[in-house]
Amino acid sequence: MLDIFRRKKDKAAPAGSxxxxxxxxxxxxxxxxxxxxxxxxxxxxxKGPPPEIxxxxxxxxxxxxxxxxxxxxxxxxxxxxxxxxxPVNNTLLEPVDLVHxxxxxxxLMIRAANMKITVDKKSKLIVNVSGGGCPDVPYLAxxxxxxxxxxxxxxxxxxxxxxxxxxxxxxxxxxxxxSL
Amino acid sequence: MLAIxxxxxxxxxxxxxxxxxxxxxxxxxxxxxxxxxxxxxAMIAAAIKTLEYMGESNPYCYLVGDIGSGVGSxxxxxxxxxxxAAEPFQTLALHYFQPDVRLFKKFLTAIKTMPTxxxxxxxxxxxxxxxxxxxxxxxxxLTPDAGELAYLADEKSPHPFYTRGFILHEENLVPDLIKxxxxxxxxxxxxxxxxxxxxxxxxxxxxxxxxSPKVEVLEAIGGTGDTITGIVSALIASGLEIVTAAAxxxxxxxxxxxxxxxxxATQVAAIIQEIPRALEQVLG
Numbered sequence: 282m283l284d285i286f287r288r289k290k291d292k293a294a295p296a297g298s299x300x301x302x303x304x305x306x307x308x309x310x311x312x313x314x315x316x317x318x319x320x321x322x323x324x325x326x327x328k329g330p331p332p333e334i335x336x337x338x339x340x341x342x343x344x345x346x347x348x349x350x351x352x353x354x355x356x357x358x359x360x361x362x363x364x365x366x367x368p369v370n371n372t373l374l375e376p377v378d379l380v381h382x383x384x385x386x387x388x389l390m391i392r393a394a395n396m397k398i399t400v401d402k403k404s405k406l407i408v409n410v411s412g413g414g415c416p417d418v419p420y421l422a423x424x425x426x427x428x429x430x431x432x433x434x435x436x437x438x439x440x441x442x443x444x445x446x447x448x449x450x451x452x453x454x455x456x457x458x459x460s461l
Numbered sequence: 462m463l464a465i466x467x468x469x470x471x472x473x474x475x476x477x478x479x480x481x482x483x484x485x486x487x488x489x490x491x492x493x494x495x496x497x498x499x500x501x502x503a504m505i506a507a508a509i510k511t512l513e514y515m516g517e518s519n520p521y522c523y524l525v526g527d528i529g530s531g532v533g534s535x536x537x538x539x540x541x542x543x544x545x546a547a548e549p550f551q552t553l554a555l556h557y558f559q560p561d562v563r564l565f566k567k568f569l570t571a572i573k574t575m576p577t578x579x580x581x582x583x584x585x586x587x588x589x590x591x592x593x594x595x596x597x598x599x600x601x602x603l604t605p606d607a608g609e610l611a612y613l614a615d616e617k618s619p620h621p622f623y624t625r626g627f628i629l630h631e632e633n634l635v636p637d638l639i640k641x642x643x644x645x646x647x648x649x650x651x652x653x654x655x656x657x658x659x660x661x662x663x664x665x666x667x668x669x670x671x672x673s674p675k676v677e678v679l680e681a682i683g684g685t686g687d688t689i690t691g692i693v694s695a696l697i698a699s700g701l702e703i704v705t706a707a708a709x710x711x712x713x714x715x716x717x718x719x720x721x722x723x724x725x726a727t728q729v730a731a732i733i734q735e736i737p738r739a740l741e742q743v744l745g
Contacts, residue, residue, distance in 0.1 A: 307529075307530065307531070329619060329620070329622075329623045332619075335562070335593075335619055336561060336562060336563065374617070374618070374619070374623040375623070375625075376622055376623060377621075377622055377623065377624055377626070377629060378626065379626055379629055383680075383681075385677065385678050385681065385724075385725045386724075388678075388681065388724070388725040388726070390680070390681045390725065392608070394608065394621050394622045394624065394629075395606075395608050395609060395612070395621035395622070397680070397681060399681040399725045399726075401726065408681075408725055408726035409681050409682055409683050409725060409726065409728075410499075410683050411499070411680070411681060411682060411683035411684070411685070411686075412606070412608070412683075412686075413585070414557060414558075414560075414584070414585030414586040414587075414588060414589050414609075414621075415529060415557070415558075415559060415560070415585075415586050415589075416468040416470065416500075416527035416528060416529050416531075416533070416534060416557055416558065416559055416586065417470075417528050417529025418499075418500065418529075418557070419468075419470040419498065419499050419500030419501075419502075419557065420470035420528040420529060421529075422498065422499055422500075422683050423470055423498065426683075440529055441528070441529030441530050441531070442529050442559070443620050443621075443622040444622075445529065446622065447621070447622050
């Protein structure tokens with residue numbers, strides 16, 4: 282029984298009008314929902330919202346519409362409630378996927394989109410967070426700087442905005458490189 | 462007088478307006494003291510250092526606590542929309558804020574009813590929301606870094622997070638991106654593009670570039686983009702023409718960075734302390 286559902290979930294997200302988007306109150310909710318759904322095998326993708334529902338600093342989750350009920354039910358189990366579920370006909374914006382690395386002596390800086398994180402390669406201490414323009418950037422810097430990369434809170438846990446999501450991408454790459 | 466709008470990364474910080482002062486590594490507004498680390502407090506501190514050097518009064522700031530939920534920003538958007546029309550500010554610098562296109566457009570409409578049209582400077586969240594809503598040309602000066610310039614140049618991107626790869630690619634030359642931003646009406650009257658080389662431009666192209674002293678590690682230090690925005694805002698408020706103010710600010714920020722002998726672990730407060738010395742070298 283479980284295998285049947287798993288096979289169904291493992292299908293790639295279909296293209297065209299059979300896709301929908303889940304709209305959430307903020308990026309933190311998007312990140313939580315993404316983690317839950319991806320961990321359980323749903324082929325969902327984080328995208329930019331279409332212009333008609335775009336308010337500012339937002340993300341949506343694209344999913345196969347046919348699985349709406351089961352996805353909503355699973356999210357409700359972990360107390361995540363989308364604000365809207367909207368069918369999609371147009372192409373959605375893809376998040377940036379370019380990540381740059383730059384070394385300054387003992388320090389490594391990683392940039393994803395408009396966000397940068399810099400770590401002392403020897404001590405693994407986060408020495409700086411820079412870039413961005415949303416209000417959680419100074420807050421994230423305050424929470425993360427002068428902490429070890431494996432002890433600092435992750436942007437996905439304390440941030441809210443697209444800048445936090447971009448910083449998470451840079452952070453994930455940093456963790457991967459620091460563990461090599 | 463210079464007015465600055467931005468956020469403080471502390472949810473308990475109330476919606477506050479007033480003259481801000483700087484003592485050591487803290488700014489003070491009414492009874493609140495805030496560390497100058499990065500973001501709007503760093504921008505304000507750099508502006509104060511510059512205004513003091515120029516013999517001008519400290520800035521009036523509208524601040525609110527917001528750690529990214531947008532709750533504080535929304536309150537301040539509404540407050541400003543109700544209040545700004547009666548204010549006499551000649552220079553208005555808009556900084557870290559939660560982008561909200563609908564609320565920003567209302568605020569911008571209110572700015573247009575001010576008794577004297579202020580010179581409008583935008584950076585950070587306010588620059589993002591201006592471009593999102595097609596309002597970048599309403600600004601006299603935007604101060605993007607090279608990555609943010611790519612966002613302005615990408616007519617389809619609503620946030621730097623969605624800048625398309627072929628535009629964001631490092632090999633894209635800044636002058637080409639500036640042209641593209643102007644072509645799609647996503648640029649301000651003047652642009653100060655911060656980076657390894659700083660560019661000052663308008664719709665006709667590059668006006669000047671500043672590339673020395675070269676202090677590569679400034680890119681890694683949070684707040685070095687904020688300080689340049691603070692310096693240029695203060696210079697414009699002190700009466701300098703925008704192009705002159707932008708070139709001066711770029712030089713001063715580089716020199717202040719150089720004087721601080723930074724590493725990637727340096728915090729921006731150390732660079733802010735060097736701004737008066739840098740101003741003296743450039744303007745003295």
